[in-house]
Amino acid sequence: MHTTTLHRPTHRETLWELEAAIERGDLITVFGRCTVDYDGRATSTLGPGNRLVILKPDGSTLVHTDEKRTPVNWQPPGCEHHASVRDGRLRVRGTRTTPDETLDIHFEQVHQFSALDVTGGRDLDLYGSEEDLREHILDDPSLVESGFTPLETERESTAGPMDIYGEDAEGVPMVVELKRRRVGPSAASQLQRYVEALHREFGDSVAVRGVLVAPSVTDRAADLLKENGLEFVALDPATGEPPEATEASEEVEPPEASEDADGDEPKEADSETDGSDG
Amino acid sequence: MHTTTLHRPTHRETLWELEAAIERGDLITVFGRCTVDYDGRATSTLGPGNRLVILKPDGSTLVHTDEKRTPVNWQPPGCEHHASVRDGRLRVRGTRTTPDETLDIHFEQVHQFSALDVTGGRDLDLYGSEEDLREHILDDPSLVESGFTPLETERESTAGPMDIYGEDAEGVPMVVELKRRRVGPSAASQLQRYVEALHREFGDSVAVRGVLVAPSVTDRAADLLKENGLEFVALDPATGEPPEATEASEEVEPPEASEDADGDEPKEADSETDGSDG
DNA sequence: CGTGCCAGGTGCCCT
DNA sequence: AGGGCACTTGGCACG
Missing domain, CATH: 3.40.1350.10 (Trna Endonuclease; Chain: A, domain 1)
Incomplete structure (x- = not known):
């Protein structure tokens, strides 16, 4: 169990650790000021702000603001992560095919970088389905x-x-x-x-x-x-x-209404429904 | 813009910073070994593992494993966060009403705690809806x-x-x-x-x-x-x-089929559809 | 608050 | 890969 954390790293430092963490199969979190551009099934742009970005080893990508359960932008599992530094900005790109989709995150500044060794059970026991x-x-x-x-x-x-x-x-x-x-x-x-x-x-x-x-x-x-x-x-x-x-x-009358009529009378397709409602 | 980060903190330290961060309205991430119990519209349990937990100031709660875009457990916005230390474990509880739901996260050990000042634009411009x-x-x-x-x-x-x-x-x-x-x-x-x-x-x-x-x-x-x-x-x-x-x-024949029949012939409800299919 | 419906829905399973 | 569908669906807008 290891964690790597950088505080206010340079883009070069982030890039270095990012690639190492992707190589290791870590879950990566990047907190920083960024813009986001998405193009695929739809198209979207998101102006600058401080957000939490999560890169999972299965290719999932999440961009979270301070609200909502749903990420403001994302990429489903199976996408490929690639990072680079251009024009003084750190770009994290996630691409996938079928359908062709690209998610570009441009960091103006990274406040915190973490690489986490997320492991253990992923399947939960769920009742009431x-x-x-x-x-x-x-x-x-x-x-x-x-x-x-x-x-x-x-x-x-x-x-x-x-x-x-x-x-x-x-x-x-x-x-x-x-x-x-x-x-x-x-x-x-x-x-x-x-x-x-x-x-x-x-x-x-x-x-x-x-x-x-x-x-x-x-x-x-x-x-x-x-x-x-x-x-x-x-x-x-x-x-x-x-x-x-x-x-x-x-x-709704209980089924024991009369002993010769519990479940009888096969209804025609145009018969009325009984009980119901919530 | 501030960030607070603790590495392998004691539960007491985490509890202290957790409450302070909730008070400040920070977005909180907790990486640690935990189990998760959910009870509400359905019921679920998740055995021990190292996961990334996110607490948003709007009450949203996310428990992420190393896979999938969808959190393994969660709570939608509007829930209340409460943390406590019992039996040597840190418990983070999120509760909400309508419907009544409770999400309990029990940390055996916290590897990293962060409180992040997530701010800035939340609304994206989206095209193709x-x-x-x-x-x-x-x-x-x-x-x-x-x-x-x-x-x-x-x-x-x-x-x-x-x-x-x-x-x-x-x-x-x-x-x-x-x-x-x-x-x-x-x-x-x-x-x-x-x-x-x-x-x-x-x-x-x-x-x-x-x-x-x-x-x-x-x-x-x-x-x-x-x-x-x-x-x-x-x-x-x-x-x-x-x-x-x-x-x-x-x-599908183009609409200019005949000059007196562009869009004519109001179809009866039982007429056939023309063209179509993908 | 419930009802109805869109969503970059996601995820699962089956062909 | 595409189809059909469940999902703790989430989120929204309107009554």
Whole structure:
């Protein structure tokens, strides 16, 4: 574990240590007064100011101001770093291809240079993702509906891969779209595309149900689901259970309403959705 | 312009300078061996390793490994930073509300601490955005089609705001959706939602045209447009002109096909799209 | 503050 | 390499 730090170095000193640090595979931070020019998918310029620049050994480049989580300028992994001194300025250039992009940082003055030996675990354990929600449902399909039988995940269709494909207690095909958070109109459209793809695949005479599973849904998305005869089931991705007792969710009659009607009545594509909303 | 740097400080020293730097509104970097725990919209844990932690005066928190542009853990702006020493470890905590989220960083050892006076311009001039594309079209509506008349931008509908609303040479309502880059299925669905909203608004007897303007479109999205009777116009956001002469774009007959048919024949909602594809 | 949507989105996986 | 999509998406503008 080593760190190299220079305080108010000359451009020549910075250049020297920069190249050595790149060679070593260190993560480099440069704090200094600079301008930034970007050209690639878009084009941008940034006037002079004191900023923190980070060069990662994988080619990532970050230019940070004192605000925001998102860097003001950047380059994704895979770009090549090159430094030079011209016209009394230190230029750090990051270039990449596909697409062709160039990021130029011109330092008028470097206040601090550091080369850091960043190492150790990079993968975190994360809970509460859409994948977790899927596993909850595959473990207990009745979370979606009593009698639901998952048949395939990532099932391909002309509209793309569906999260869960299966059938209800009556054998009616069901496509289930999962979202880890409250959904808007785009999720409803996405589900609708899959349902339409199945209609084309099976023929319009075959009923197909589309179910959106998410912790909650916006009004607009709920309307959209209703218009398209799609259904909504409220589940929390972390627990796999209904998020919490809200008025709206209590309005939905529990599945044990009558013993001969739990999950029956395969809905037609133009039937209404029940419950929902967040 | 000042910088404060500590090399292999004790936790007490770090704590002292950390609080002073937060008070001053500096941007802080801490390089050290740490673990990270996050709990909020999701939950995650990250085992020990040497990482670069950045605390911004606006509350943003970034934990960077040696890879990727995206931090391995983070907190968006608006969170509150608090540091303490417990059980021989330095804990830096960032908390925020709506939603409730906590990020805990436990340092076993700090290799370097810096407090930086990051100042200067934060706003960059950027070219090639969707807004630029819109301005190109508003300057010269014939870029979309000869005879196109924009009437309103961000026109509200039950499906949300449309980029450009207007009418063609025959006075047929047109909704134009703009994208700065190659589009996939979601953009086609988005346009379709707007067209459906206008149908509900005007009644199904009134023809409505939907036009997607982007540099190019994927095959799947082109199919989706065709199915829904939507049209596509290829324009580059930076120049406002067709991206470049591709085979597909050359297949599209130029508007001067016949002198009495430039932009005529208001298409029905179920008509086919012409050209398109990328 | 929630809703909706753009973003130089990034990152992942699959063909 | 390109396509389709999730993401602790982030950030913005508008209700």
